[in-house]
Amino acid sequence: MNPLQAIPIAFTAIARNKLRALLTTLGIVIGVAAVIAMMAVGAGAKLELQQAFAAMGTNILVILPGSSNATGAVHLGYGSKPTLTWADLDAIKQVQTVRGVTPMLRSSMTLVAEEQNWTTMITGTTPVYFPIRDWPLARGSSFTDQDVEAAATSVVLGQTVVDNLFGRYVDPVGRTIRIKNMPFRVVGVASRKGQSSTGQDYDDAAFLPYTTFAQRLQGGLAKYLQGTILVQAASADATSRAEFDIRALLRDRHDLPPDREDDFSLRNLADIAGAEQQGTAAMTLLLASVAAISLVVGGIGIMNIMLVGVTERTREIGLRMALGAAPWDILAQFLAEAVALSVAGGLIGIASGIGIARWIASRLHWLTSVQPHVVVLAVGFSALVGVVFGVYPARKASRLDPIEALRFE
Amino acid sequence: MPRPLVALTDVTKIYASGDAEVRALDGVSLRIDEGECVAIMGASGSGKSTMMNLLGCLDRPTDGRYELAGRIVSEMSQRELAGVRNRFIGFVFQQFNLLSRTTALDNVALPLVYAGVGARERRERAAEALERVGLGARLHHHPNQLSGGQQQRVAIARAIVNDPKMILADEPTGALDTRTSVDVMRVFQDLWRSGITVVLVTHEPDIASYAARVVRMSDGHVVADSSQEPATAGAAR
Numbered sequence: 232m233n234p235l236q237a238i239p240i241a242f243t244a245i246a247r248n249k250l251r252a253l254l255t256t257l258g259i260v261i262g263v264a265a266v267i268a269m270m271a272v273g274a275g276a277k278l279e280l281q282q283a284f285a286a287m288g289t290n291i292l293v294i295l296p297g298s299s300n301a302t303g304a305v306h307l308g309y310g311s312k313p314t315l316t317w318a319d320l321d322a323i324k325q326v327q328t329v330r331g332v333t334p335m336l337r338s339s340m341t342l343v344a345e346e347q348n349w350t351t352m353i354t355g356t357t358p359v360y361f362p363i364r365d366w367p368l369a370r371g372s373s374f375t376d377q378d379v380e381a382a383a384t385s386v387v388l389g390q391t392v393v394d395n396l397f398g399r400y401v402d403p404v405g406r407t408i409r410i411k412n413m414p415f416r417v418v419g420v421a422s423r424k425g426q427s428s429t430g431q432d433y434d435d436a437a438f439l440p441y442t443t444f445a446q447r448l449q450g451g452l453a454k455y456l457q458g459t460i461l462v463q464a465a466s467a468d469a470t471s472r473a474e475f476d477i478r479a480l481l482r483d484r485h486d487l488p489p490d491r492e493d494d495f496s497l498r499n500l501a502d503i504a505g506a507e508q509q510g511t512a513a514m515t516l517l518l519a520s521v522a523a524i525s526l527v528v529g530g531i532g533i534m535n536i537m538l539v540g541v542t543e544r545t546r547e548i549g550l551r552m553a554l555g556a557a558p559w560d561i562l563a564q565f566l567a568e569a570v571a572l573s574v575a576g577g578l579i580g581i582a583s584g585i586g587i588a589r590w591i592a593s594r595l596h597w598l599t600s601v602q603p604h605v606v607v608l609a610v611g612f613s614a615l616v617g618v619v620f621g622v623y624p625a626r627k628a629s630r631l632d633p634i635e636a637l638r639f640e
Numbered sequence: 641m642p643r644p645l646v647a648l649t650d651v652t653k654i655y656a657s658g659d660a661e662v663r664a665l666d667g668v669s670l671r672i673d674e675g676e677c678v679a680i681m682g683a684s685g686s687g688k689s690t691m692m693n694l695l696g697c698l699d700r701p702t703d704g705r706y707e708l709a710g711r712i713v714s715e716m717s718q719r720e721l722a723g724v725r726n727r728f729i730g731f732v733f734q735q736f737n738l739l740s741r742t743t744a745l746d747n748v749a750l751p752l753v754y755a756g757v758g759a760r761e762r763r764e765r766a767a768e769a770l771e772r773v774g775l776g777a778r779l780h781h782h783p784n785q786l787s788g789g790q791q792q793r794v795a796i797a798r799a800i801v802n803d804p805k806m807i808l809a810d811e812p813t814g815a816l817d818t819r820t821s822v823d824v825m826r827v828f829q830d831l832w833r834s835g836i837t838v839v840l841v842t843h844e845p846d847i848a849s850y851a852a853r854v855v856r857m858s859d860g861h862v863v864a865d866s867s868q869e870p871a872t873a874g875a876a877r
Contacts, residue, residue, distance in 0.1 A: 236753050247741055549738045554798070555696060555726020557719045614793035634696045637733070 241567035244540075245505055252572060255536040258529025259576030259616065260583060263609045265522035267584025270605045272591060273515025275598035277508060282425075284504040290330075290464040291363065292474055294323075294481075295496040296456075302524055313455035314494045319484055320460055327475035327481060330465045333357045336444050336458035342437060343409040344386075344396040350591065351392050353410070353437045355444025357459070361387075361421070371404035371419035376438050382442040386415040389434040390423045411448060415439070437616040474499055523612075530616035536571050537624035548628050549636025562629035569621025577613030581606055642673035644707075645805055645837050646695060651704035651714075652739045653690050653860075664690035665701070666860035672839065674805070677832040677842045677870065681846035682857035689810075691857065692841040696808045697721045709805050726754050727783045730799025732809035738783040738798075739765055741827055744770060745779045748798045755802055769797040787818035796827055806837040813847055826873035 245252045255371040296314040317334075324332050336355035341348050354360070358373045374385035388396075388403065398405045403417045424433040445452045465474035474497055481495055541548070548561055556564075653665040664687050672678055682688040691698040693705060698715055700721075706714040713724055724730075730751075738747045749766035757765070770776055773793040783791055792812060799807050809828065813821035829850060834837045840851055848854050849871040856864035 232758055240753070243742075432667075485668050546737065547739060548740075550733075551750070551754070553724065553725060553731050554751040555695070555722055555802075557722035559719070560722075560754060637698075637737070 233497035237490060237560070237563035237567040238571070240564050240569050243543075244568055245563075245571060246520055252575075255533055256529075256572050256576030256579065258532040259526065259573050259613050260529075260580040262522060262524075262526030262529045262581025263415075263524060263577045264583035264587060265615055266519055266609055267605060268587040268599075269518035269522050269541055270515065271324055271584070271588035271599040271601045272597060272600055273518065274600040274605075275592070276511045276515070277573065279315060279598045280504065280507055280511060284500060290467045290470045290473075291500045292462040292464065292470065292477065293498045293500070294460040294462065294477065295498070296459075297494070297496060313457060315456045315460060316453075316454055316484065317452070317456055318483060320456060322480060322484060323460065323462060323477055326473065326474055326476045328465050328469045331359045331363045332464040333360045333363060333461050334441050334456055335360070335461050336441050336449065336456075336473035338444075338448065340410055340448065342392065342396060342632070344406070347396050349392055349395040351389070351435050351437055353439060353448070354442065355439050355441035355442060355448075360438065360461065363461055366417045366424060367422050368420040370402055371417070373419055377444050379440040382446050382461065383440060384413060384415045384443060384447075385418045385440065386410075387419040387421055387438040388417055389421050389436040391434040392437055393420055411446060431525070456621075491498055509622060526612065526616055530573065530620040533569055533572055533617065534624060536597075537565060537574075537621055540568070541565065541624050541628045544628075544629065545636045545639040548631050549633045549639065552631070552633035553637060554595055558629040561631075562625045565625035565628045566621045570623065573613045573617030573620075574610065577610050580613070581609055584609075642675060645674045645676075645808045646670065646672035647696075647707040649707075650853060651694065651701045651706060651707045653699070654686075654695065654702045663860050665694070665727050668703070668862055670855065670862060671751065671816050672806075672837065672866075675832075675835055677829075677838045677852045679849075679851035681842060681845075681848050681854055681873070683772070683843060685806055685859075686857040687860040688841055688857050689842075690860075692808060692810055692839075695806075695839060696731060697724050722754070726751055726802060728805045730796075730802070730804040730807045732792070732795050732812045733805060733834075734811040734814040736783070736788075736795045736815070738780075738791055738794060742781055743780045743782060744775060744786070744797075745775070745796045747783070747794055748801050750798060752803045758874055765801055766797070768796070769801040772790065773797045787820070788816050789823050792816060792820075792824050793827060794822070796831075798838065800831060804836070806839060808839050810839070810841045811843070812840065813842075813844070822873050829873050847848065 288353065292314065321331060322332055323427065333356050338353055339350060340353050341350045358376060361373055368387065369390070371595060373387055374383060377383075378385045386408065393399075393401070395404055395410065404419065406417050407414050409415070409416060419439070421434070421436075426432055430594070440450065445457070449457060462477065464470040478493065478497055480495065484496055487494065551561060565571055585601050588601055591597055592599045648668055648670040651665055651668045652663065655662045655664055668687075680688050680691055680847065694701055694755060698706070701714050704714065709728055709873060711724065713721065716724065739750070745763060746752070747865070749762040750771050752762040752765060767776070767779055770779055773796050775793055775797065778786060778790065785792070786794065795808075807828070812828070813818050813824055816824060825847065828838050828840070838851075840847060842848055849868075850873055851868070852870045853861055853865070853867050
């Protein structure tokens with residue numbers, strides 16, 4: 232017999248018992264749908280994290296004043312006590328593995344334009360802030376190093392601030408806004424960056440020279456830096472080296488003996504990103520393996536029904552053998568039937584899985600991503616389930632004695 | 641001089657039944673020539689069913705030699721035997737053994753699937769075979785839409801569709817009434833007259849009377865082998 236003949240025979244057999252076939256494949260349908268949906272949610276979460284961290288900039292370290300570890304009953308949070316000095320900042324600029332350093336002094340303040348006002352987070356910093364954050368300007372230009380030197384009243388606005396103060400399609404460059412009743416000239420608009428992983432709007436922000444911020448809005452430049460320091464390492468590979476160098480430098484500058492913990496906190500965004508990604512990857516794997524178990528259960532369901540089918544059709548098997556079917560032909564027939572059932576279940580499962588992923592995306596506003604390789608894998612795996620769980624019943628059928636089988640009632 | 645189609649030489653078949661051995665066939669030799677119409681008769685337990693299984697290549701002898709159309713089938717593998725059944729033998733069973741929910745045409749075409757014949761040729765040859773048994777108008781009927789006699793004629797069409805050397809019919813009228821039985825026997829006689837070797841396995845003398853030769857079995861031996869003038873089942877159709 233032409234081996235392909237097994238396929239129409241298998242389909243005819245399945246068509247004779249449609250309801251049973253449907254119920255048999257249900258396990259595979261649920262399993263594949265669950266795997267596809269879970270992997271889509273997992274891939275979406277990973278994508279979202281990647282976007283969020285890409286938005287923060289690459290090879291970034293943040294230095295905060297105050298210790299990072301709770302050692303006693305009373306824990307002072309980050310920034311609770313100023314420990315970083317402007318001299319520290321200048322010293323960090325000299326570290327070899329560091330490309331850029333900038334201070335970040337932050338405060339929430341109200342910006343007033345001619346007709347509107349808007350409260351946003353204002354950051355006092357230097358022009359290198361924008362390249363470090365990998366954040367180009369959409370209009371105009373940044374304030375300059377001379378502006379920082381002179382404590383000039385120049386301001387760069389985020390898109391959300393522009394939208395609320397002037398309207399979406401207005402170019403505000405050259406216009407004047409007031410902060411704490413002081414006039415500031417808008418010199419640039421930062422390009423739209425979107426939301427962070429926690430839903431914070433990056434574009435709801437404004438930027439000034441840190442000198443202006445400290446002198447005019449904070450009440451003078453003191454020895455201590457009333458904020459955090461943003462550091463860009465020379466490269467992604469140099470990030471941990473830079474972290475080590477800066478820690479050694481600051482401990483030395485702050486005269487910390489070896490048994491004292493750091494009086495500052497160094498955060499590496501790559502590490503945080505990596506940890507979060509590992510977390511989602513582990514979660515995805517866990518969900519997918521639970522789903523995969525239901526695939527195996529589905530396979531056992533197919534085996535069960537195939538065994539029932541072999542018993543029910545014993546006479547048919549005997550007849551086919553008498554008419555010239557070799558053992559291999561019978562094996563191929565039943566194997567084709569099992570694989571057809573499981574692949575059909577797989578295909579229905581893929582459709583349902585994609586449907587579930589879309590539903591989650593639209594209903595829960597999660598990012599989901601159905602990846603082609605997952606779909607291919609799901610079809611392959613369901614076919615494999617069909618083969619693995621179909622072999623035993625098919626072998627049983629092919630080894631029947633034709634005389635016994637023909638006599639079977 | 642007719643050529644031998646079947647040649648059994650000292651064939652023995654032993655079944656293990658618990659601790660005891662059952663000699664279903666005990667040193668049987670039998671020759672059937674091409675074009676014969678033979679009835680194999682015997683009571684249950686006489687060995688006629690075993691004989692039928694061996695002749696049909698569904699089973700292999702414990703000892704002895706079976707030659708079918710010049711091939712020594714007693715030494716063939718299961719796979720080879722399947723091929724021999726497909727090409728040389730057409731089975732007709734007491735219970736018809738048609739596939740339910742399958743048209744007469746597809747039932748008849750079934751042996752051609754295993755012969756590796758293409759779909760279009762299968763349909764053509766199955767339709768021809770059904771014409772030959774007088775069911776040319778019932779190609780697309782399902783077995784449950786046909787009478788017992790019609791079902792058995794579909795089974796006969798299935799037996800002849802691959803041009804076998806020999807039709808092997810096991811109690812072919814056992815499930816039919818007398819009148820229908822005569823109709824079915826007429827089909828067998830027509831086939832025999834057209835040159836096909838027909839072997840009937842039966843315990844009914846009425847049925848055996850349509851054959852030209854009767855082989856009687858008892859306790860695993862051939863006890864009588866005689867030629868006779870076959871009864872006539874009436875004109876064709």
